[in-house]
Amino acid sequence: MDAAQRRALDEAAPVPSRGVGLSGKLLILTVLFVLVAEILIYVPAVANFRNTWLDDRIAAGRTAALVLEAAPSGMVPEVLVRELLDSAGAQAVALKTGPARRLLAASEEMPQVDVTIDMRDQTLFRSIPEAFATLFAREGRTMRVMGNARRAGDFVEIVMDETPLKRAMVKFSQAILVVSLFISALTAGLVYLTLHLLFVRPMRRLTDTMIAFRENPEDLSQAIVPTGRKDEVGVAEYELQSMQHSLHDMLAQKSRLAALGLAVSKINHDLRNLLASAQLFSDRLANVPDPTVQKFAPKMIQALDRAIAFCQATLSYGRAHEAAPQRRMVDLSALADEVRDTMGLGLDARIAFINAVERDVMVDADTDQLFRVLLNLVRNAHQALEARAPNDPGRDQIRIVGRREGAVAVIEVSDTGPGVPDRARQHLFEAFQSSTRPGGSGLGLAIASELIRAHGGSVALADGTLGATFRIAIPDRPIDLAAIRKQQRRRA
Ligand SMILES: Nc1ncnc2c1ncn2[C@@H]1O[C@H](COP(=O)(O)OP(=O)(O)OP(=O)(O)O)[C@@H](O)[C@H]1O
Numbered sequence: 277m278d279a280a281q282r283r284a285l286d287e288a289a290p291v292p293s294r295g296v297g298l299s300g301k302l303l304i305l306t307v308l309f310v311l312v313a314e315i316l317i318y319v320p321a322v323a324n325f326r327n328t329w330l331d332d333r334i335a336a337g338r339t340a341a342l343v344l345e346a347a348p349s350g351m352v353p354e355v356l357v358r359e360l361l362d363s364a365g366a367q368a369v370a371l372k373t374g375p376a377r378r379l380l381a382a383s384e385e386m387p388q389v390d391v392t393i394d395m396r397d398q399t400l401f402r403s404i405p406e407a408f409a410t411l412f413a414r415e416g417r418t419m420r421v422m423g424n425a426r427r428a429g430d431f432v433e434i435v436m437d438e439t440p441l442k443r444a445m446v447k448f449s450q451a452i453l454v455v456s457l458f459i460s461a462l463t464a465g466l467v468y469l470t471l472h473l474l475f476v477r478p479m480r481r482l483t484d485t486m487i488a489f490r491e492n493p494e495d496l497s498q499a500i501v502p503t504g505r506k507d508e509v510g511v512a513e514y515e516l517q518s519m520q521h522s523l524h525d526m527l528a529q530k531s532r533l534a535a536l537g538l539a540v541s542k543i544n545h546d547l548r549n550l551l552a553s554a555q556l557f558s559d560r561l562a563n564v565p566d567p568t569v570q571k572f573a574p575k576m577i578q579a580l581d582r583a584i585a586f587c588q589a590t591l592s593y594g595r596a597h598e599a600a601p602q603r604r605m606v607d608l609s610a611l612a613d614e615v616r617d618t619m620g621l622g623l624d625a626r627i628a629f630i631n632a633v634e635r636d637v638m639v640d641a642d643t644d645q646l647f648r649v650l651l652n653l654v655r656n657a658h659q660a661l662e663a664r665a666p667n668d669p670g671r672d673q674i675r676i677v678g679r680r681e682g683a684v685a686v687i688e689v690s691d692t693g694p695g696v697p698d699r700a701r702q703h704l705f706e707a708f709q710s711s712t713r714p715g716g717s718g719l720g721l722a723i724a725s726e727l728i729r730a731h732g733g734s735v736a737l738a739d740g741t742l743g744a745t746f747r748i749a750i751p752d753r754p755i756d757l758a759a760i761r762k763q764q765r766r767r768a
């Protein structure tokens with residue numbers, strides 16, 4: 277990620293708010309949820325309150341009716357009527373027995389009523405809308421309430437002012453409201469505190485360390501230290517810690533590699549200059565008429581040319597990747613001879629070099645890259661055999677075998693050495709990972725593998741052989757029929 281991308285991400289990131297953060301939202305939501313629960317409780321409660329209130333009145337009405345029954349002539353003294361009506365809070369009470377109706381009222385006539393409520397078959401479902409109708413009704417309405425009398429079939433009617441009921445209900449609602457607010461505040465506070473301690477605070481800790489670590493990932497002291505919790509938060513802390521540690525390690529390795537890359541570039545640069553001066557001398561040497569010099573000078577010049585070209589390519593490519601292979605058909609046997617000459621493994625060497633490439637085997641590859649691959653493998657074999665000095669060419673041998681299997685060229689580089697040690701095998705083709713040699717960098721096989729893969733091929737260590745055998749397979753480039761036809765058409 278470059279600096280501009282990082283800046284864009286920084287700008288897009290939400291600014292952590294300390295005001296209405298997660299905790300504030302939780303608090304508001306809890307208050308709302310508790311209030312909803314309270315409303316669900318309040319609605320049937322207020323209807324129930326009204327029913328009880330009316331039932332009380334009906335009971336008082338029933339007592340008054342008793343007096344009516346006790347007075348057979350129906351004549352009740354005026355004073356008693358008043359008292360009875362006051363105790364029931366009613367303007368009139370009537371007892372209906374069969375077709376007869378006896379009235380207990382201040383006047384002879386039943387007062388005019390605005391609303392009739394029948395308590396004989398009252399259900400909660402019906403009483404809820406009726407309760408709200410009472411609550412929101414205008415003051416001063418007169419209502420008639422009907423309820424069962426003592427004897428089956430009879431009923432009592434009470435006519436009274438609705439206002440006291442309405443006032444009682446308003447008072448009840450206010451009490452419920454106060455209690456609700458108190459309960460919501462208390463519950464919300466408790467829920468908030470619990471959530472804050474259990475989630476919000478550890479989350480803040482996580483985000484704080486993330487931010488601190490992102491700002492300075494090289495400083496491991498900013499990494500999170502898990503609290504040892506066993507729940508999901510504990511797992512998150514633990515995972516974050518291991519992520520921060522591996523990121524830190526990766527970063528350290530990356531900067532080591534970057535430093536190494538720089539060092540390699542510097543070395544390459546000066547090496548190229550030194551090789552260029554060696555090239556000047558070897559050019560002059562080629563003019564010496566001595567037959568031995570004439571034999572070796574061209575090889576030396578070629579080796580130097582290759583070395584300079586390689587240094588140059590490395591420098592210009594910045595070490596990140598190898599250049600794409602420039603493929604053509606390469607004579608494998610001749611290339612193997614060049615590798616032998618470069619390694620100085622002539623007939624008089626203590627380690628035998630056997631070029632067993634089948635005749636005329638051609639490989640579709642980049643000459644210089646394939647040369648580097650073979651040189652790396654042969655050098656490894658040579659180093660493995662040299663470790664058993666004194667060497668004997670009858671026993672210590674390096675062999676290059678080459679053949680074609682259809683469209684694939686197969687090359688094997690084998691030796692009669694001790695074989696690849698077990699601890700090198702696991703990351704054999706990974707850079708800086710596999711070396712077991714003092715002074716070895718563990719790059720040779722990684723480079724060889726990268727170069728061969730760029731050809732669409734593979735390199736692997738063959739199993740069950742004496743010593744070590746590396747098998748390379750390089751497929752020919754697929755034939756582009758369309759391009760060939762185009763060329764033919766152009767020629768025609
Ligand atoms: N022919 C072989 N015989 C035995 N061991 C081998 C052979 N080729 C490779 N190895 C083992 O594999 C390791 C990795 O080889 P590689 O070429 O990648 O690195 P290196 O030779 O240690 O260092 P470099 O090539 O970068 O100087 C070697 O250290 C060695 O242990």
Ligand SMILES: [Mg+2]
Pocket residue numbers: 652655656716719720721
């Ligand atoms: Mg090597």
